Amino acid sequence: MNFNRTNNGTIRPPPSNRNRSNESDFRPGRDNDTNFERDPIDQSPEVILYLLTTLVIPSIICFIFLFYNFIHLPHLRSKSTSLFIISLLIINFIHILTDLPFRLYYLSQNQVPFLYPIFCLIWTWYDNIxxxxxxxxxxFTSIDRYIFIFHHVFHRRYKRLLYRIPMVICFLFATIWYTVLIFGYPCQNSFIYFSFQCGTLCYLKNSQVLTHFENAIFFMFPLSIIVIGNIILIIHVFIQKRQMKCRHQLGLWRQNFRMISQLMFIAILYMSICVPSCILLIMGSYARNNRFQSWAANVRIRYFTHLKYLVVFGYPFMVLVGQKELLQMIKRCFYSFGRQLWRTRWKNQIIPMTIVPPMKHGSTLM
Structure with a gap:
């Protein structure tokens, strides 16, 4: 997906005297193979590196805790509303394992870890997918939650189709698109190893149509569904509350509200990063003021290219907030640990005592 790039590309276009590499030549170190000149616009500040390294450990612990409980507690994963949630959990965890180590290396060393064009292509390929x-x-999770709450009979009847068809569309469409364009588009890539993911791919430089289509379909379109879908869901739920009068109906409304609360936390997490990034993408691609356009592209490249990991790191915690049973389990563990710590501390506490010598026979205190 073109989340990491603007219409201008990840870096400024190299001058005409820079050498360009042939995509079919996968050997590093040759004069016509790569460009080793550093572009300051592509260097992210060190605070991004510190932020990602600080958050990755708590996030992985939360991921492992959720995976363990979803595996050992079948009733948690058997819920129809949990299918998309678990799928996102798996995708985000795979993203951490396969992309984050290379990203952290680049942020610390200001160059890609392996100076091979094939590595640059594969890294960009699976990161975008x-x-x-x-x-x-x-x-699709936003759409599915709306259907589940307000068209429950339809959702129960076609539950498997409503899950399988979107998943097939997601995987096939993204995989085919990026496989064909990254490995099959007839152009020559210029690999710059001091730029993130070796710079912008040639199909994005050569075709404005492909650039705009990719931005619209793989970024703006799903983001619009997330924003509009969740707004409609909230409005519809509160309209439903006004129409309900008896206690039984209010109980149903509270149940529906609890169901959308978890999705709201996740949606807010996604929108907090993706919406500003989308605004900067539009400004950097379509603004008429060149100075303003350059500023928007610079901010998006240096910060939001890597800040998307705040969504990945925060996602398991948002899932945990929506799992009441797991939260109670954590509370019991903390309560038990606190009691055990207090008992141990009480037993080991030294209480000063005043020793009174024994009194002789016949003696008195006065």
């Missing part, structure tokens, strides 16, 4: 699938599944 995972990011696109992530947004598409989140968009």
């Amino acid at each position: 995972l990011t696109a699938i992530n947004l598409f599944i989140m968009a």
